Amino acid sequence: MTDPAPASAAPPAVTFRGKKGIVLESLLLASVALFFLNFNPLGALAVGHRYSQDLVYAWFGHQGWLYPRIPSNQQRASPERPRVVVMLIDDAALALRGAHWPVSLDFHAQMLAELEVLKPRAIMLDFLLMDAASPASTCNFLSEAARLRDGGAATYVAVTRPDELDGLDAGDCRDGAGHALKVRDVLRPVSVRLQVDSTDFVNRRYPFEDRTDEQAPGTGLASAAVRMYCDAHTDPAGCSERLRRGRAAGAGFELAWSPAGDEFNQRWSQARCDAIPSPTHAIIFKKALPAETLCPPIATLFATSLLDPSEDSSLGLRNEELFDLMEGSFVFVGGNFRGAGDLMTTPLHTRLPGVYYHAVALDNLFAFDGHPKVRKEFRSLRIRYYLFDLGVLWLLAAIYLWRQNWASGGQITAPFALSASARAWIADLVGNLPTTLWVVSAAVALLCLAAFPVLQSIGVVVVVLALVGLEVRIGTQRDLADRLKSFVLYVAALVLSLAVVALAIWVGYRWLSLPPVDWVGYLSFAAVGFFVAHTAILEFARRIDAIHGAHRAPKASS
């Protein structure tokens, strides 16, 4: 990285002087930086930002500031921060009750009866009830759901359209008190549609509702997690309205994700549930994201463990750990069938059964107190958030210009630029060779570096060491002292910039609920040098300012 050449050739500026000059110049520089930060003509930049967000979650998603999860030492969840649990049904669980795929209403009814003992706060069945069932089976199912409802637990059922449950025929079904049981009274339909980022098909976003472009916001079928969260809220209607109001049809919130598995899952997982990918390891070995999620971040109970104690005798002689886990929790019942196809691609680029999509979304809503992270593009009055970006970049640009002015004012060498004596030494060395020879040699060397990535690391190390050695060998004491001053100045500016970025991230994430994709780009500006690429605009602006001054001078004199 080098600083730009001094603007000695430019005509004297008029407005771009002193403090006012720095303010205006930094504003111009920040505006250009903001433009390039969001310049996305073919979508390539967006992919990079999303992947950067995935890396943020992969490396830091276990930290409380990024994804506040229930502490592992907390046995029973509180009403304010209830636990979300996934219960997986597989072929073995079906076999324990003599059932088989597709999962019948009779089996679902049995599961509801078993879960009723555990007093969950809500149950969501991530199964489409589209297979034919007898009125008696349907009635049994509704009766169980009604018993849960009477006990204070709602039953949510996945549907693909609002009227899908109307097809359930329960005949003349009545509860124990003789009241007629109707589907709409005991089951709450919810959308289970998945959203993908179109460029890489990763399920990073969770939709607020399922609706068409023609429907007004708030009139679609609420997504499972959104409805379950708002139903548990003190003001369900207000909560639903707040989350869905003014959103575009395809709007969704970003799923914060943790690479660390839930501690409860360690009992059945062969992989460690506390394994966190290391950024250093990733940089060195190029394994940026985990290959598999063997221990999911949501507590998971296999239905076989519930139906057969010999599958899991660690839940306590009195089932105390089972009650600790499930009482007051939101239970998502999903399938874990080989080849079923109901899978999601997590932001860590691994796959999980689809039910985790909804479970993590609900956990996000609880974790962020009903204010999940929503991208700027899905916000109303989005210009506000870009203004915030501009403010942050303005500060960063001001720091950059302050450092640059200080350095050039004191005639200090740029920290990473070659000194004049070193340039002269290299020019003398290369000048002894025929021009054709050194050009061809350079081309061959660069070709090899391009073709063999391993040479790039080696080449960088060799070149840096050689240049540092050269500077130390031929530079004077004064040169080295200047270099050291410049380096200290650079580090100071970097630290200050990082502090600004940290503050911006905190405000953006905590208070503006912006996901990492909307602020991870700040980090590239913290390394001060990023602005160098755009300083040409300042030279241009200074020339215009000088011309403006020249035009104004005759008018003033006349």
Place this chain on the structure above:
Amino acid sequence: MRALALAFAMALSFVGTVRAADPPADVCVMLNNRVLGPRTENRPLPLLKGDVEHGFTPACSVAWNALSPKNDALPVEGCFRGSLLQIPNDSACGTGTGKLWVGTRWVVTSADLAKGTERAAVCQQLETGAWAGTRAFSFECKPRARDLDTGATAPAGSQGRAADTRAVSAAAVPAPAAAPSKSDTPAAPNEPK
């Protein structure tokens, strides 16, 4: 090529046969097994009606003392795949239910006491592969290759269903099960709580 496909299909059906022919669980093979009491934190026990041929459906939920007013142990009259136990009661949920069933998760049996207080869980895995038409193809769960914080790994097949070759992992809970307090322990037959 056809012979190869036939052999593969036979292998798959063999795997499925082995799975279906698993010997019954411990709780089902023990003679004179008895239900000693509930383990539902004093909540009603979910009961099922039905049979092996026609399937099971929920019948009702009742307190333990509705099934055993004198807190007697109940003889197990039937057992289904280690998950359901049939008890000699056909009236707790009204008439016409036949003899009722209760989930093994919710009761303590003499078979449970005979097994002791081993705390272990069967290894599980998430089905995230993209397979086509291989539902019956069963992979073994590999035993954990390293010790957890809490100790050693149990050998494969040392727990769970007798013919189940899946590994069993020690649960990652810090301490073994404490002996239940008297008030929580299911009372022995004919003994007041």
